[in-house]
Each structure stands twice: as C-alpha cells, then as structure tokens.
Amino acid sequence: MNKELLIETKQLQKKYVTDTVETTALAGVDLQIAKGEFVAIMGPSGCGKSTLLNILGLLDSPSAGSFKFLGQDITHASERQRAKIRKQNLGFVFQSFNLIDELTVEENIGLPLAYLGVSKAETEKRVTEAMERMGIAHRRNHFPQQLSGGQQQRAAIARATVSSPSLILADEPTGNLDSVHGREVMALLTELNEAGTTVVMVTHSPSDAEYAHRIVNLFDGQIVTENLNVRKHAAELL
Amino acid sequence: MLKNYLVITLRNLLRNKVYTAINLVGLAVGIASCLLIFLFLQHELSYDESFKDADRIYRVTSTVQKGDQTIETAAAIGPLAQLLPQEYPEVESATVLINMGQNAIRTDEQAFYTDNIIYADSNIFSVLDFPFIVGNPSTALKAPASIVLTSELAGKLFGSLEAALGKPVKYIASTFLVTGVIDQTAPSHINPGAILPLHFDAQTEYYVTDWNGIGGYTYLKLHKKEHAAPLQEKIADLYDRKATPGQSLAGITGATFQLQNITDAYLDKEKEAPVGEVGNITYIYIFGVIAGFLLLIASINYINLATARSAKRAKEVGMRKAIGASRAQVIQQFLLESVLLAIVASLLALMLVELTLPLFNTVTGKTIDSVLILSSELGMALLVIVLFIGIVAGSYPAFFLSRFSSAEVLKSNQTPKSGNALLRKGLVVAQFTISLVLITGTIVVYDQMMHVRNTDLGFDKEQVVAISIPSIGWVKQKENLAAIKQEFRRLPQVVLTTNAQQLPGEGAVKGDYLLEQNNRLVKKSINTISVGYEYLDLMGMKLSAGRNYSKDIRTDEQFRYILNEAAVKELGWSDAIDKRIKPTWADTANGTVIGVVKDFNYTSLHSKIEPLVIQLDPHFGKLVVRLEANTPLAATLSDMEDIWRKYFPGYPMDYSFLDESFHQQYQAEEKMLTIFTFFALLTIVIACMGLFGLASYMAEQRTKEIGIRKVLGGSVTDIVVLLTGNFATLVVIAIVLAVPVAWYAMDTWLQNFAYRTELSWWQFVAAGMGALAIALLTVSYQALKAATTDPVKALRAE
Structure with missing residues (x-):
C-alpha cells in the first residue's frame, strides 16, 4: 500500500465489565485504512462492529492495543484531545440520523462549524453549499420531524461533511431507509469518497457493502476476512 | 454559539409546555417571595437612614x-x-x-x-x-x-x-x-x-x-x-x-x-418606653426563612425535572459531543439554560411583586410604590437570586447531562438512565418535609389564635365601647366626663357607663407602694390601673373578698384599693381586707385594701396575670360604655354622637370596641397566621407541581413496563397502586422527618404565650394526611392516564 495511512490499529481490544460479567467486544483487531479509501465493516449482530466504529470515531477508547490516527498515537489521548480531533477531522452518520429535534435543518448542519468557531458569513456559505449538494436547500428552515427519512439522512450527511472532514464514519446509514432512499444515500457517500474523503461504514447490507473498496468481516470481535471489492477496483482500473 | 444555545433553550421551553410552566411558576413565586422579603427588610433597615449625618x-x-x-x-x-x-x-x-x-x-x-x-x-x-x-x-x-x-x-x-x-x-x-x-x-x-x-x-x-x-x-x-x-x-x-x-x-x-x-433605634425592642415605632426583626427572619424554602422547593423541581427528562436531551448531548463539543461546552450550555430560565422567571416575579404590592403594603403597613423601576439594590438582589438559581439549581443537571457518552446514547433506541433516582427521591422528601413543617405550623398558629379568642379573660369584652376624652383642660374635662356619663346612661341601649385610664389590653402603670407585711411596711412596685366606680360591674369582673367601690362611702376616693388575687397571693396575705397600703409619695396613714377581685387578663395572653392594684379615679380617662346585647350599633352610636357634640363640639367621637382593641395585641400573630397560611399553601402547591411533572416522566418511562403488565393481566387498579405507591412512600418518609422539626419549632413559638394550646397528635396527623392526600391526588392523575393507555399501543411504540 503506497498511500498515506489514516488509521492504523494494532491488537485493539475492548472489554465491557458489568457487575459480574466481562464481555469482550473486540479481541485484537489489526486494521489499516489509507486516506481516500471506502471501507465497509460487516458481520452479524454483536460481533463488535459498532464498538470498532466508536473507537475509530474516537467516541470510545480501547481497553488494550494501540490506535494511530494520521500517524499520531492517540490510544491514551484525553477526552479533550479526542474532542479536538473529532471536530477537526471526523464526520458521523448514524442509522437513526441523530439530528437535534429543536434545531432546524440549517442549524443542525451549521453546528459543527459553530464548535469550530467558523465565522457567521463563512458558516452560511458552507451550510448552503452542503444543503445544495444534498438537495435539501428548500428544507433549510424545517425541523427534522417535518422531513422524510431520506431527507433527514441527507441532512445528517450534510452535517457530517460541512466541516470538510478527512474521515466519515457511517453506522448503518441506510438502516432506517427504504431501498430507493438507501441507494440515494450510498450514491452520496460514494460521491464524497470520490472527492477524496475517506469513508468507513458499518453495514448489514451486502448491497451497500458493494459500494466499498474493501469489505472487512468481523466475527466475535475479530477480523475474519478482508476482501478487496473486485468489481469496484476493476471499475476504477478501467 | 451563544445564539445557538439561546435558540435551543427557547425551543425546548416552548416545546415542553408543562415542564416549562411548572418551572417558571415555581421559580417566579419563589423569587417573588424573596423579593418581597427583601423589600420588607430594606424598608425595616432604612429607618432613620435619611437623616443627614x-x-x-x-x-x-x-x-x-x-x-x-x-x-x-x-x-x-x-x-x-x-x-x-x-x-x-x-x-x-x-x-x-x-x-x-x-x-x-x-x-x-x-x-x-x-x-x-x-x-x-x-x-x-x-x-x-x-x-x-x-x-x-x-x-x-x-x-x-x-x-x-x-x-x-x-x-x-x-x-x-x-x-x-x-x-x-x-x-x-x-x-x-x-x-x-x-x-x-x-x-x-x-x-x-x-x-x-x-x-x-x-x-x-x-x-x-x-x-x-x-x-x-x-x-x-x-x-x-x-x-x-x-x-x-x-x-x-x-x-x-x-x-x-x-x-x-x-x-x-x-x-x-x-x-x-x-x-x-427602630429595631431595638428591648428598651422600655420606645419613642414611636419599634420594629420586630424576628418576623423578618421567619419570613426570610420561608421565602428561602420556597426558592429551594422550586429549585428542587427544576433539578428533578431536568434530570428526569434527561433521556430526552441525551441524544442532543451525544451528538454535540460527537461533533466535537467538549464537556465544558455542554456544561456551559446547560448552565446558560438554567440562568435563562431564572431570568424569565424573575421577570415574571417582578410582575407578581408589582401585583401583590398593595396587599403587601396592607399586611406590613409599609408604603412601597413600585418595583418596576428597579432600584440598584433591588437589581442587585435580583441578580444574586438569578445567579443563585441558575448555578445552584442548574449545576447538577448540567454536570449530569454532560456526562452522557456519545458512544452509548447514539446507539439507536437506547435510552440512558434518567439520573440518580435516589437523589431525586431525597429531594422530593426534602420538599415535602418543608411543606409539612409549614402546614403543621399553620395549624398550630390557628389553633392558638382560637385558644386566645376563647380563653376566659376574667371579664366580658363584648358590647363594650371605649371613647377617648379630648384634652381640653382638666377642669372642663372632669365636668364634661361626669355629665356625659350620666347622659349616656339614660340612653335605652346603654346598660352602664364608667371611666378608666387603662382598659384591658392596654396594660397598666407601675405604682410604688408601701404595703403591710408581717406588721411592717415594705416597699413594692406593682402594676396599677385607675378606674371609675362602676368599672368592675361594667366589665363583669367578680370579687372574691371584700366589697366594690361605692358612691355612698365618701372615703373610697382616698387611698382605698382593690387588689387582684395574684397580688394577694404574692404578698402572702391570708385575709387581704383592711390591710394597709399607700403610695410611697403620699403623706397618709389610712390607705387600706377594701376588696379582692378575681384575676383577669389586663395585658395579653402572652403573659401570666401579674399582681395588680386598682385605684379609684372617677374623673379622668376614657369613657367606657356597656351596650345591651343585640343593640343596633349604627343607631346607638349616632345617638351617642348627638350627645357627644353638645359637650365636645369640634371633636370627633373617637371610639373603639373593647373586643376589637383587645385583639389588636394579637395583630402580629394574626398577620403571621395569614402569611403562614399563604406560604404553606404555596409550598405545597409548588411541591405538588414538581411531583406532577415527575410523575408524568415516570409514567412515560414505564410505558413499556405498564403495557407488559397489562398484557399479563394487571388491572388498572394494580397499576395505579404500583405507580402511586412509590410517591406515597416518599411523603410518608417526609411526615416522619417533619414531625419532630415541627414539634420543636411550634413548641418554641408557643412558649411566647402564658396561656397556650397543647400540641396534640391530631395537628400532625391532619397535616400529614392532608399532604399525603394532595400528593396522591396529583400523582394518581398521571398514574391513571398511564394505566388506561392501550397496552398494544404502548408496546408497539418500542
């Protein structure tokens, strides 16, 4: 692999301890993701997909192992440092959209820029661009509940991309959508990836996974197979 | 960012109307009470401040x-x-x-x-x-x-x-x-x-x-x-x-x-013979504590409701953190939210204060014009209150909410725990303990006021009118008093007339006497009142020994005295009649006791009946008139005024009814009763509003549980009992805590009265049962609503 590594994990482990039971969610994951890649993570329920995604997204920290982000070891980074990396580099897309109900579409999308301290004029410009790109500009003053599921997810993607992050983490982004809207979302993610953004996506859906360059299969907290998506690569080579 | 916080706060407040109403009303009432107390205190402390130097x-x-x-x-x-x-x-x-x-x-x-x-x-x-x-x-x-x-x-x-x-x-x-x-x-x-x-x-x-x-x-x-x-x-x-x-x-x-x-000088109530007005700082303390309690109860509502509904805000917190908000930023946001709520509440409070000012002025006897033009002191007080509520009530929810981890709350369909349920229960217990102490206090004060009204005073205070005689030079005064006494007596509605320099409730003056004790004269200072011939009869006072003053005995106007039983007891006389007594200043040898009157309350029921000397002075003091029972008052007074004008032209007839003026002495207590009742009701209402909100969130959270129970055969009653039982337990704990506190406080208060009602179990039971009933009524509305929901709907919502 000649490209620069964005993510590199070594023997990543995550254990949850409740009163009496210790559950292993991740049992030593070695994963490398290069800049510009589109990686799908698949596996049955409870295999550790979401845990892995949360750790990659710096929302959670590993119990053991190491984690480098852009070459920097952040295994033991403080919550403050992780919050800083999140707001500068990451965008999140969730199955349940997680838009804030009390904010309008425009305000939701502008929120990451507010935390980055971007000026008002610049925010307005970038939010408008993001909405136009996602085809929801006519809905800017609506509240999330007034939107269809597909529109909500597009708003969520607009929010995830408005700060031009280098990595987008998507957790079952089409899980709550019908197939038409699901395909629309996947097309958007592909578009973003083609423009240079790295995408890591957790999914149950083999057809969604087809959009990725590489499919990582997880089982019982370990990577069992790692396949290049032949069709995709072939298409790119042509 | 600030705008973003403000926007989301306002939308949250508008969206959750019940929640907002409970918090705003509670906080506004609490703040308004604090402001009123502050105004009162400010006024009391401003006495004589305006003199130069x-x-x-x-x-x-x-x-x-x-x-x-x-x-x-x-x-x-x-x-x-x-x-x-x-x-x-x-x-x-x-x-x-x-x-x-x-x-x-x-x-x-x-x-x-x-x-x-x-x-x-x-x-x-x-x-x-x-x-x-x-x-x-x-x-x-x-x-x-x-x-x-x-x-x-x-x-x-x-x-x-x-x-x-x-x-x-x-x-x-x-x-x-x-x-x-x-x-x-x-x-x-x-x-x-x-x-x-x-x-x-x-x-x-x-x-x-x-x-x-x-x-x-x-x-x-x-x-x-x-x-x-x-x-x-x-x-x-x-x-x-x-x-x-x-x-x-x-x-x-x-x-x-x-x-x-x-x-x-104004707040010094220890000194005898004050010049004009004397304040009583004790009441300021009492009201200050009550206002503080109100604010506390309202703040507890805020804390409880904010944490109970935290599940609803969890997603927002998670998302903000995922986007890159630091915990400090989230805390900041929620503190700002509580401060904003407090600001809105204080604006409401100002309006409340403005509306209640006339009532406040009546009750306190103050003259405060308006609060809407904020004085700098009031503005400062308001600022302190806003920051206090914003930070004290806001900090727990802020720290609690900001703790949510994104990884947990953003995983779909997982609702995080709604805060520390034990803490919330403890706070509810605290609210009800405070309410119960105040309610019990109200009952005891009321009971004591009734006791005061019904205690046998040793005289009949009904139908007695006292009229001040204007100072028009003592010769004329004496003549007119004698004449008007006779003329009033001839009115058919009048039973008796007399005169007295001190009426019951007006106390007595200290007289210095030489009295016979073991065959020698000892010097003593004893309370003294000066009255006319008919005084004892008119007042319905009874003699236990000797005789009353008589117009037929010419010597009665010279150093003849009637003592009360307390005086006889203190002097240790077995037979008081004909014992020697004379004022220290008098150059006489023949002062004697002619009668002993049964004890009557000549001061107030605050104090025991102390020794008293009654001396005869038929010429001065107020004119006292006993009217027939069931006399039409307006007509009688008008008849009396016709006569009055003949003797004292140009002077209004300044009269008062003895029963009313006697009760004036309990004005402070009556005021306290009014204020106590009002605030006790307020605290229970605000506490119940909090309970109402809390119950609605509990019911909401347990929707699924209730659905499953109903599917499995639980009846509506079962479920109402299940949901209300928790709250009932809290109120019962509050009762247990409140009883000793209320007992101690009210026992201390009752020590102010020489004649006092007994604290009894029913006062505590009544307060406890009352609070329990109100609390259950509040909660059962929500419980019933939850219990009658279609279980299929509840389960499908999952």
Missing part, C-alpha cells in the same frame, strides 16, 4: 436601677441635652423631646386625632433634619406658641401645605401658629405626628430639669463617631456629680447611659 447621631439610652430592679429604657435623664454641648466640645448639638401620645389637633372647622405628638426643644432640627417643605427649621420652634405639622396632617387640615404656614391650630386648650410643615415619608422611629416647643407647658418642665427622674428622649450629634464610646463614660460621671438618688421620686438609685446610633 445619621452615622454620627446618637440616642442616649439608660440602664436604670430602682433598688434591685434594672430597667433598660429608651429615655434618659432630662437635663443632659442642655448640658452636654456646653460641657463636652465633641457634642456638636443635642436635643431632648418627649412624646405626649395621641391627641386632637384642630382648626375651627375640623379636628384630627394625631399619634406621637412630640414636644421638643428648639434644637431638634439641627440634630434631626426632618425635611421642611415650608418654614424655617432654625426658627420653627423658637416661639412658645408654634407648631410644626407633618405634610399629611397639614394637607388634611388646610388643603395645601403653603396655605398652612402661619395659620392657627388648636391643641388641648391653647392656640398655636403653624411655623413649618415637614415631609414625614422617610421612615423614622420617632414618627412624629406634630412637633411643639417643649417649654410652652410648665407641667412638662420637670421632664427636662430633673436630674433624678427619667425624662425625655435625648439625641446628640457628635463631631466624630469615634467620640461616642468615651462620651458614655463622661455622661456617667456627669450624672454622678449632678444626681442625688435619695431625692428621686421615681425611686431611682443609680443609672448608666449608652449612646446608640440612631439607625439602630
């Missing part, structure tokens, strides 16, 4: 020895004011004044009874600069026939203040020219109704010339306040040089003096 104006108070008796009094030895500026250069100026109490001030057209008629030397305005609206303060009291009126009285007498200047007014038997009108609105403990020159009346001369008697009230202005402490010693020396205690008619054997800053 108030910090170096002092009142000379005295500690007087009369044998083994020590008396703290607000007055001082009379001649001090004249002598001190001459003897001690640190005294810039000094004045002495005496308070002649209430009397009529008249023109030819009308008369007004005026309280606190002050006689003062001409220096008064150089020490106490009452603001003159018209007239010259430096010359106002120079002429003996001058009088200074308050703007209120001058307005009533002459219409305009300017017109008053130079006009004649009558007081007692003399005419005075108005030389000034002062503005009386700034609160002062002296609270003068009118000010006259001290030396117009030879009878009052001795007040300010006698070194051996406690005379006028003395006020000094010093050059520096540091002079006060050393000057106290010098005054003591001066007294020792000038006084001859052996010659004191009042029996003074020694005295020391204190310089009290004038701003402390």
